[in-house]
Amino acid sequence: MPNQATPFLAPYACQPELSRGRLHGEQMSTFRSPFQRDRDRIIHSSAFRRLKHKTQVFVEHEGDYYRTRLTHTIEVAQVARTIAGHLGLNTDLAEAVALAHDLGHPPFGHTGEDALAVLMQPYGGFDHNAQALRIVTRLEKHYAGFDGLNLTWETLEGMAKHNGPVTGPHASGSHSVKEGEPLPYALADVNRAWDLELASFASxxxxxxxxxxxxxxxxxxxxxxxxxxxxxxxxxxxxxxxxxxxxxxxxxxxxxxxxxxxxxxxxxxxxxxxxxxxxxxxxxxxxxxxxxxxxxxxxxxxxxxxxxxxxxxxxxxxxxxxxxxxxxPTVVVERQRVTAMINDLFPLFLDDPRLLPEDWQADIREAAGDRTLTARVVLDYVAGMTDRFAIQEHERLFGEAPRT
Structure with a gap:
């Protein structure tokens, strides 16, 4: 592609020809822009497919008509394309960020996130936004030349900062970090590899x-x-x-x-x-x-x-x-039940990582007995569960209803 701005986009839009590129260099596609490739990689990722059985408010099995993370994500992407297109922005980039924004959510919606945040406090905490970045830069392991999806800088920036600057004087969003506090480790790892300019606003x-x-x-x-x-x-x-x-x-x-x-x-x-x-x-x-x-x-x-x-x-x-x-009241009761499931599963895997599937054992061996690193592997596994799988695993491992 020629190194010049696309004429139909507004001057303040992200021009695909001027992308800052990917962490691991790749040959340009002959028929897709960099942001279109990002969108496609997100849609074809394992984490995206799992959104089908992760919930918003209601647990996945409660009804066929309630939104899941997947249906919510598709709705967000549709709205993003509509607004971006009307403003002369790059609809492919807006869609890519929208499609990726909830990849880091654990089972059971915000209830699962709250439970994991408490359990992970001694080991660097848990933030679903940072976890989404971890997924697309490390945990998806399908490509021969790299871990993750090797997304463009602009898409990673959008995932990190779509709610506003994470650090600096303008940091005030739900994922911002107060001065003197450490970044969530998953975000810090990505930012060390490639500066996402966390103190500025996103595109x-x-x-x-x-x-x-x-x-x-x-x-x-x-x-x-x-x-x-x-x-x-x-x-x-x-x-x-x-x-x-x-x-x-x-x-x-x-x-x-x-x-x-x-x-x-x-x-x-x-x-x-x-x-x-x-x-x-x-x-x-x-x-x-x-x-x-x-x-x-x-x-x-x-x-x-x-x-x-x-x-x-x-x-x-x-x-x-x-x-x-x-x-x-009915939602609170269900929140208590699923919180108890997470509170059962996470410590069990942390204390006996041999219970994890075989394909996770290599990461456990790499942790070499370090409890913090082990906890982060366990978190990756538990956070990746769907509602359905978490319920099945709890029944398999505990054989009884969770304690509330």
Whole structure:
């Protein structure tokens, strides 16, 4: 490919021809851009396939209609492509970051992550975002010339920083590190091999992937909560954004079938969020007039975000969901049950690594009895489990329901 910018992309977009490349040099594809290859490698990875049986809020076996990590990821990628395309950004890079953003999630959603974070405190902690980087740089072992997927610098940067700078004066996101605190070891390993410039903002494409994540889960958690009977449409009539959307549907189609009414209202909620993000980004881009992706990275804040009024309204919706869904009594009971499974499995494998499958024994031997390194191998194994496999392994190894 010629070393020049692609003319149909905005000047502040990530130009595939100007990519910083890969850690392990490879010949350019004759028919795919570097970011298209990244996207394809992520989709064909083992970790991506496992997302099918990892959950968002509900455990995988509870119902066929609830979102899994895979369906959520596909929804995020769709939103990211829509927003990125409208803003003249590189849709392939935005999609690649979106597809990779949840690869590091363990079984049982955030409940599993919380349990592993506690268990791993003596050994460097656990962060699903850093674990995703570990997966794509080390744990996927399919290629002859390297471990991992050998993704471009831009995709790795987006995975590391899509929620904002990790270090430095602007670090304030959910994965940021306070001054003086160590980086999560999985992130530190990647950053030592290739400086991801963790104190700066990520590309606009990565910022789009982060906002697309918010759009997708705000929408589908409302849908899943309704389907689970944790709240009703009438409850949502009392909330900002959702209330006006239901009112519009009732005005246009009085007496509409309840399932269609729900769908029509929630698709409008979806549209409100996407249109708001695009409008805010267009205004900020017109004001800042960035001429390169590096100017996007050097800004004082994100260029892709919700407006302040909508952000406040979404906070009210999240507060409602926290009380009525994430901490609903039935969900809390299930959280306790799956936390007990993780609390059983991790120490068992740590104390007797011989229980791990044979193909993991080489990593255990490499740890040479070092308990911290052994714990990190065990973490890689447990975090890679699906909900279904974790339940099966617990039944096989303990032969009884987990203690709560």
């Amino acid at each position: 606009a494409e990565a910022q789009v992937a982060a906002v697309a994540d918010d759009v997708a889960y705000n929408h589908h958690d409302l849908h899943d909560g309704l389907r689970a009977g944790l709240f009703t449409e009438e409850d949502l009539m009392e909330l900002p954004v959702t209330g006006p959307c239901f009112e519009e549907v009732d005005r246009l189609w009085p007496g509409l079938d309840p399932a269609r009414r729900r769908h029509e209202a929630l698709r409008r909620v979806f549209g409100v969020m996407v249109e708001d993000v695009i409008a805010v980004a267009q205004n900020r881009l017109a004001s800042a007039r960035p001429q390169s992706v590096d100017e996007i990275r050097a800004m004082e804040g994100t260029i892709i975000r919700f407006s302040k009024p909508l952000y406040q309204n979404l906070k009210a919706i999240k507060s409602f969901l926290f009380t009525r869904m994430y901490r609903a």
